[in-house]
Amino acid sequence: MPFTQKRLITVVAGAAAVAVALTGCGAGTRTTNENSTEVACDYTQPESATTVNVLAYNSSAIDPFTDTMVESCSTGNVTLVHDPIDFGGQVTKTTATLSGDSGTYDILENYGFAIPGQASEDKLVPLNDLFDKYSEKYALDELSESMLSALTYDGQLYALPMQGQMFILAYREDVFDELGLEVPTTFGEMMSAAQAIRDAGTMEYPIALPWLATSDVSTSFQAMMNSLGSDFVDTDGNVTLDTDEARTALGIMTELKQYMDPQVLTFDQPAVQQQMFNGTAAMSIMFSGRMSDLTLEANSEYFDDIAFAAPPKATAEAEYAYNRVSIDGWSIPFNTELDHDMLFEMMASSVGEEASAASVPAAYPARAGMVTDENSPYGTAANESIVSVMPAIVSPILADVSVATTDTLANILLGNISIEDGLAQMQTQGEGVR
Amino acid sequence: MKTREFWYLMAPSLLVMGGLLAFPLFRTVQWSLEEVAYGTGGSFIGFDNYAAALTDARFGRAVVFTISTTLIVTAILLVLGYLIAVGLNRLGKTRPLVLGILLVSYVLPSLVAAVAFSWLFNDNFGGVVNRLIEFFGGEQVLWFTDPFWNQVLIIANEVWTLQPFAMLIILAGLQGVPEEIKEAARIDGANGFQTHLHIIIPTIRGVMGFVTLIAIMDVLRVFDSLVALSPQASVIGNESIQLYVYSVAFANGAQNLGLGSAINVLTILIILVMLIPFIRGIFKEAKAAR
Numbered sequence: 001m002p003f004t005q006k007r008l009i010t011v012v013a014g015a016a017a018v019a020v021a022l023t024g025c026g027a028g029t030r031t032t033n034e035n036s037t038e039v040a041c042d043y044t045q046p047e048s049a050t051t052v053n054v055l056a057y058n059s060s061a062i063d064p065f066t067d068t069m070v071e072s073c074s075t076g077n078v079t080l081v082h083d084p085i086d087f088g089g090q091v092t093k094t095t096a097t098l099s100g101d102s103g104t105y106d107i108l109e110n111y112g113f114a115i116p117g118q119a120s121e122d123k124l125v126p127l128n129d130l131f132d133k134y135s136e137k138y139a140l141d142e143l144s145e146s147m148l149s150a151l152t153y154d155g156q157l158y159a160l161p162m163q164g165q166m167f168i169l170a171y172r173e174d175v176f177d178e179l180g181l182e183v184p185t186t187f188g189e190m191m192s193a194a195q196a197i198r199d200a201g202t203m204e205y206p207i208a209l210p211w212l213a214t215s216d217v218s219t220s221f222q223a224m225m226n227s228l229g230s231d232f233v234d235t236d237g238n239v240t241l242d243t244d245e246a247r248t249a250l251g252i253m254t255e256l257k258q259y260m261d262p263q264v265l266t267f268d269q270p271a272v273q274q275q276m277f278n279g280t281a282a283m284s285i286m287f288s289g290r291m292s293d294l295t296l297e298a299n300s301e302y303f304d305d306i307a308f309a310a311p312p313k314a315t316a317e318a319e320y321a322y323n324r325v326s327i328d329g330w331s332i333p334f335n336t337e338l339d340h341d342m343l344f345e346m347m348a349s350s351v352g353e354e355a356s357a358a359s360v361p362a363a364y365p366a367r368a369g370m371v372t373d374e375n376s377p378y379g380t381a382a383n384e385s386i387v388s389v390m391p392a393i394v395s396p397i398l399a400d401v402s403v404a405t406t407d408t409l410a411n412i413l414l415g416n417i418s419i420e421d422g423l424a425q426m427q428t429q430g431e432g433v434r
Numbered sequence: 435m436k437t438r439e440f441w442y443l444m445a446p447s448l449l450v451m452g453g454l455l456a457f458p459l460f461r462t463v464q465w466s467l468e469e470v471a472y473g474t475g476g477s478f479i480g481f482d483n484y485a486a487a488l489t490d491a492r493f494g495r496a497v498v499f500t501i502s503t504t505l506i507v508t509a510i511l512l513v514l515g516y517l518i519a520v521g522l523n524r525l526g527k528t529r530p531l532v533l534g535i536l537l538v539s540y541v542l543p544s545l546v547a548a549v550a551f552s553w554l555f556n557d558n559f560g561g562v563v564n565r566l567i568e569f570f571g572g573e574q575v576l577w578f579t580d581p582f583w584n585q586v587l588i589i590a591n592e593v594w595t596l597q598p599f600a601m602l603i604i605l606a607g608l609q610g611v612p613e614e615i616k617e618a619a620r621i622d623g624a625n626g627f628q629t630h631l632h633i634i635i636p637t638i639r640g641v642m643g644f645v646t647l648i649a650i651m652d653v654l655r656v657f658d659s660l661v662a663l664s665p666q667a668s669v670i671g672n673e674s675i676q677l678y679v680y681s682v683a684f685a686n687g688a689q690n691l692g693l694g695s696a697i698n699v700l701t702i703l704i705i706l707v708m709l710i711p712f713i714r715g716i717f718k719e720a721k722a723a724r
Binding site: 088091092095096099100101212213214215261262263265266268271274275278280403407410411414416 | 471472473474557558559574576577578579665666668669670684685686688689
């Protein structure tokens, strides 16, 4: 055999071996996380080779639970598969997989905002019986009551809570100390602090909030309304976007714009994080899942100067803080063909005590009392934040109202529509949902 | 070749074409007349989806934006592509190296290329272009929120990513121009500009037409790059037709597959209208070649 032919065969064989090895590596998650761990995942093995497809978006707060489940529960005949995906992609894939009689995924990462809509259409497996059956084995009674209720619709639990995210104020302690500023407790104080920072020539745009015109801005508006004790709909499901609370909330948001980057409506949470990393902003409010990144030396030279507090109120008279709590949990889609007991045990093992402890400080686990000042740089702020939030209004149309009105909201903040006209439009758009 | 052999050989191609082109096209037209959600059979609603699209001002803005961007990008690609190709054609041993460097933007996935390109204009990620503007005493440009400058940014990105293709095809065309006719033009007293305008460009007319055809089809389908380049496209009116389809039919859990299909049918019609001159030209040439 000529030399070149031998060499060609060697190369092809080598490439094939590498491909096979890589294919093997492809089983399981493609992300790794230092906040994940190995736990016992003790379910009854199926008789034949089984693949469990897991849909969960990637973030520093979700990855610990996904990685723990995928790594720990891939045993014997069973392989868990999870591919990286962003939040927007996950929303689209969730809609698609829940639409037909047969789906692509067997375990879904889900959240409180979406569950009422999916549950009311019978798209998820009710978990009450499974919860009771495995409560003792996985110490599920230690899961937070409020997080369990946030994932409950019409008396049935539809997702096993893993962790929650609440708004937290991150601020530059060095800048505040230098200028003798107090941590703001209202948006009025926040704007005064921003003015002082600007006057001192430290920063031009000291406030950074995620106001991406296609999504985050709606969450921000909702948080502002929640601070004033209102929401997009009331408990009876009536749309309430032409109220005084909505008017006040939009007034504050419009006023805030002068202290924010002129292109703020293009900023999502990673872009706001970047402003804090760069030192171009002194205050930001984001979900707690984004806070851990701010404390990492690898990300920013200001990692040690960033402090945390509960978010401010809309006004001094407001009952609640500018806040949203997003509870993430694991759901079983109605159209999976796999054994529900097996899937539930996988989910339960990933939210066990050991896994939850390992997820801190990247996440705020659903097990009460796990986050403290000692084990998390924003632990105190998170604990103070979660008790300052307005109780959630559970409505199957809330998510759709939010989507239907987002463009108009962005147009109001851009100054293309007046607040009055905009609110009237949003009310009509909201009422047009289903 | 016997008729039976012809059909044996053609059958696989016809099957693939039917499966990947004709059937999806048929379903798109069918769905455009129905209300359809994922995984469900549609219900016939006549032309309601078309009415919804055509009465939506946002769709009108998307059409104007897409067509204006397509025309500008195509014009720039032809002029710039020709100039670069002429320059490259004159290079000697360094041509492969320069060509390789110029092709980098074409081989990048469009979303990755768009993200990298956007960072040149984004202060959060360095914003080299902004620094240069500042250095020369210019005002801050709102690249992502000002509709005009945002369209400039999108056009620049499209030109950057598609230019290598246009340049490569035109270069191939230039290499096919016979030396004799250029020599004849010189003898007749034509200067360089006249030679290009009256001799070379008419000679590679077919190549230029092909580049125009592909450029129009590529830019009319612009979609994923806008995610990075125009995060609030729908609000400022810089939404492409394809992004509009995605937003109203799929994004945020929407399931308006019927509406999305109707817009796709309208898009196909727009593409056909824009390509009519080139399709007619191709038919004429084919007829003349018989």
